[in-house]
Amino acid sequence: MFRGLSVSFSFSFSRAPTLSSPLFLHRQPSAIPRRPPVRRKSKPFSSSSTQVRCFSTTPKMGETWNPKPTIPVIEKATKPELFRALESALGSSFSGDPIAPPPNPLIIVISGPSGVGKDAVIGKLRDSRGENLHFVVTATSRPMRPGEVHGKDYYFVSKEEFLNMKERNELLEYALVYGDYKGIPKSQIREFMGRGCDIVLRVDIQGAHTLRKKLKDSAVFIFLVAESETKLVERLIGRKTESKEDLLVRIATAREEVRHVKSFDYVVVNAEGKLDEAVKLVESIIDAEKARVRRKCAAI
Numbered sequence: 318m319f320r321g322l323s324v325s326f327s328f329s330f331s332r333a334p335t336l337s338s339p340l341f342l343h344r345q346p347s348a349i350p351r352r353p354p355v356r357r358k359s360k361p362f363s364s365s366s367t368q369v370r371c372f373s374t375t376p377k378m379g380e381t382w383n384p385k386p387t388i389p390v391i392e393k394a395t396k397p398e399l400f401r402a403l404e405s406a407l408g409s410s411f412s413g414d415p416i417a418p419p420p421n422p423l424i425i426v427i428s429g430p431s432g433v434g435k436d437a438v439i440g441k442l443r444d445s446r447g448e449n450l451h452f453v454v455t456a457t458s459r460p461m462r463p464g465e466v467h468g469k470d471y472y473f474v475s476k477e478e479f480l481n482m483k484e485r486n487e488l489l490e491y492a493l494v495y496g497d498y499k500g501i502p503k504s505q506i507r508e509f510m511g512r513g514c515d516i517v518l519r520v521d522i523q524g525a526h527t528l529r530k531k532l533k534d535s536a537v538f539i540f541l542v543a544e545s546e547t548k549l550v551e552r553l554i555g556r557k558t559e560s561k562e563d564l565l566v567r568i569a570t571a572r573e574e575v576r577h578v579k580s581f582d583y584v585v586v587n588a589e590g591k592l593d594e595a596v597k598l599v600e601s602i603i604d605a606e607k608a609r610v611r612r613k614c615a616a617i
């Protein structure tokens with residue numbers, strides 16, 4: 318596309334004009350190029366940095382005469398003039414469309430031993446990411462703990478109700494954890510991914526294994542750990558929600574679970590008193606994963 322005012326035409330000479338040459342400074346009002354002048358013997362092209370060679374070659378016998386527009390002198394031209402001249406030189410106008418397509422919604426699987434701080438991390442993530450991130454509320458047959466809210470922390474259902482959901486194939490994954498069922502309802506994932514939200518799934522190690530088999534690399538798997546076994550035990554004791562028998566089972570299980578860290582994509586240390594740092598790291602992982610060029614779209 319040619320825009321006469323901003324583009325001038327010039328042709329190959331045996332001697333190239335300098336930036337101060339009238340050819341560069343003069344804008345021809347018409348888009349009709351003039352014939353090049355007759356070749357004369359003159360000095361060879363100088364390599365001086367003040368000289369710019371940006372001409373089409375003169376046509377040879379039988380060739381179509383197709384002169385290329387030159388770019389106006391940068392110091393003298395206005396931004397729009399330069400813009401249009403560049404468009405003309407490239408033969409098409411610039412597009413204002415986004416260069417990168419919007420990222421697909423991401424599924425983030427957060428797992429780790431009991432008491433490591435999964436709920437604490439996810440709670441803060443939800444605060445910082447707002448509606449862009451949907452935490453899938455797990456259905457569970459375990460009794461509600463003090464302070465927990467039905468529909469916010471878990472969907473508390475009876476064992477019978479849970480098994481019906483499983484029969485109807487409504488769960489992406491389910492497991493029997495410490496005598497209670499926990500499962501992820503598929504409908505929530507579909508609904509919120511459809512709205513463009515990222516999805517957070519909170520599962521135990523067993524659940525993470527099942528999800529890895531189903532989702533493969535279409536989801537990001539993050540493993541949370543405490544800085545040491547001692548700190549994990551202190552945290553579990555401090556929560557005061559488990560009986561001594563429960564504590565024993567959870568701690569013994571945690572010992573076994575940390576061995577599975579290798580099957581995750583990332584490990585994040587949630588150190589004592591450093592919850593915010595752990596959340597920040599999880600956020601960085603999400604940001605980086607959303608900027609990935611290639612990722613399979615999760616099929617739920």
Ligand SMILES: Nc1ncnc2c1ncn2[C@@H]1O[C@H](COP(=O)(O)OP(=O)(O)OP(=O)(O)O)[C@@H](O)[C@H]1O
Pocket residue numbers: 429430431432433434435436437438552553555556587588589590591592
């Ligand atoms: N970085 C931290 N520093 C100190 N205390 C923490 C930290 N992170 C979490 N906690 C506390 O540790 C306890 C266990 O955390 P949380 O309930 O989030 O663990 P969880 O991994 O979700 O456990 P479970 O799988 O058994 O439900 C809670 O009392 C929580 O407030």
